[in-house]
Amino acid sequence: SRLFVLVCPIISLVDLCATAFIFARGNNWKLLWKSAENYTFSTSFVDFWLLAVLRTSFIIGGTIGIIKNPADGPKNCKKYDWMVLTVTGINLYFACIKLLVFSHDVSFVAGPKLNWFWVIFAWSNFGALVFLLQWEFFSRFKFQAMSQHPTSSSHSDLSSKKKSPDDKNFTELANNATIKKMLSFSVPDWWLIAIGFIFLIGAAVGEIFLPLYTGRIITAIVAPEKNDQFLTIIFEIAMISVAVSICTGLRGGVMTYYIDRLNLRIRNALFSSILHQEIGFFDEQRTGDITSRLTSDTTTMSDTIGLEFNVFLRSMIKGVGVCVFMFALSWRMSLITFMGFPLIFSASKVYGKYYKKTQKQVQDKFAKANEVAQEVCSSMQTVRSFANEKSEAAQYKLRLKDVLKIQIKQAVSYSFYQWCTESFELLLIVFTLWYGGYLIVMGKLPSANFISFILYQEELGNCFSEIGDVYTGIMQALGAAEKVFELIERKPLLSLNDGTEEPSCIKGHIAFKNVSFAYPSRPDQLVLENLSFEVQPGEVVALVGPSGGGKSSCVKLIQRFYEPTAGEIMLDGISVSSYKHQFLHEKVSLVGQEPVLYARSIRKNIIYGLEDDQYTDESILNASKLANSHNFIMELRDGYNTESGEKGIQLSGGQKQRVAIARALVRNPSVLLLDEATSALDTESEYLVQEALERSKSHRTVLLIAHRLSTVERADRIVVIVKGKVEEIGSHSELMAKQGTYYNLVYR
């Protein structure tokens, strides 16, 4: 393949020089186009065969390159098959152009002076094709060279380049992989696709016949001898139209249903993946970014798979059918039409790639704007209390402005692309009309065929522009899909499924053994350092110490939100990471610093996460009474069915904390973790809750973090944690007698 790639540009260059030389032979080089005026059959003949030989050597060189290069192996030959085919296609294509350019037909209509147009036309097409082809060659070659040497430095380039969205090889490769993944989501709905496809073929085939019938109708009107056929043709066209409309409607319905199912499937997969990510992932990700993937990106993706591929298939089927009809009607006019395609195709390809790149940027910028909106909406009270509405609105506007900047670029490139393709299509139509008129005059084309042909040409243009639009649509979806799959396929750094232990009972013995820990978002900063302490079953232990010392981090580690960097945390002599996820969180309950309630009734908040057989009305009532929440709940209008609002906004801070304590207690956990869980309660409520907890402590270990002396005093033992290390352990009186850190904290 190396030889192939080397041969390609050299041959192309020689080819181009040879063409230039032949065209300019005997003329002034600066007035190259004039040479065409003196073109004769003999020179065109020489030129044609010379170029054909050169291009054939190009193919042979490539094939030898593939076969001889041992590094490639026979498997990789397949990768180049399409290239050989492409080159053969180009050869045929040029042969067609040459035949047309120098056929007597054209020179009869336009005289020799028209030839300069064909020369420029052919050259621009040629240039575009060679450019595209070499672009493909080099990128494929580069990738193959890298992938064949996994241990070489180029491979390390590969992994680092994998992250760069601009790298063509990997973008291309990623595109293929992404399309495959997108389609794999459709597999369960194959039967819907199959039904939709049948209707799609029906509608497309029916539509193909319409221009033919239109041509016939006009002929029947114009030609008196065919007047009697008029009504029959009208009847046939009406029947076809009815069939087309039925098929189109059914296809639309089936495909819409399929898209909706697909959308739900992708969303489910994404949401499930999000739910299984480790907590550290959420420390670093913005909620706005995640929700924007879940909403707009998934919709863009499913719409594309369903709609765009649908349109693509329809246009392809129609396009092929139209081409067949066009050739059948007039091969000469068809050749003229097809000559313009490479340029249109090149323009679409270049534009599509640019569009995909910019569309990814647009989606990123939109996600950034979403982040602002999300943050503001979830903290409206803070915004209001700081009177920051203006600045937040400005922030949002600024982010949207960033989106607009890229969209302006997209609009400019789109209009340029439209301008190129439209003007080209129009030019082709003009030439076809001209040439078709000549053929009619010469008696080589019936006028009905001419009318049908023009309509087919228009139809083909539509097919192409639809395919072009689909291409940009697919590029847009690929940007979204890459982001969605990135998240769907992300393996959580901390799996929820690797623990298996599920003992029949948990006594509640907790042991921190030389635990060191740093948060994944700040790996260099040790929050806990070689920390060790034990909590006996049924004991109440308080963690105290200055703010930021690492108390809450200890609690999070028991819950296995994170994995310690070193050391181990044991529950009843088994590492917490060995327990089954569900089991651990049934036995160990947490009431956090800022308890989060959900936008549902208080009752549903209390039984959050429990199966129907895991609670009774009585257990809810008991837990609620223990948490001292029963009385206030009963005073609410709907009692336990009162809605608590988003994040429990319709309850006071203290009420929220009590509902959260009830939620933890209803599970009857063996270990209860209270991270400043009573901080918002008044002294009396706190006293009542503490007393209730004490009453039920015989079968439960309680680890609590508190700043209030009254809470801490009652603990059996107190662990003083300063800067991630245990400074003192003992009861309140022991530590007071010691007059160390704890004494100082209490004293102050």
Ligand SMILES: Nc1ncnc2c1ncn2[C@@H]1O[C@H](COP(=O)(O)OP(=O)(O)OP(=O)(O)O)[C@@H](O)[C@H]1O
């Ligand atoms: N999610 C996080 N990502 C990175 N660093 C964090 C995270 N949570 C806490 N930290 C850092 O870890 C350190 C210990 O925090 P921790 O919440 O454990 O302290 P604490 O003793 O409970 O404090 P407080 O009494 O104020 O609640 C702090 O320096 C804090 O900035």
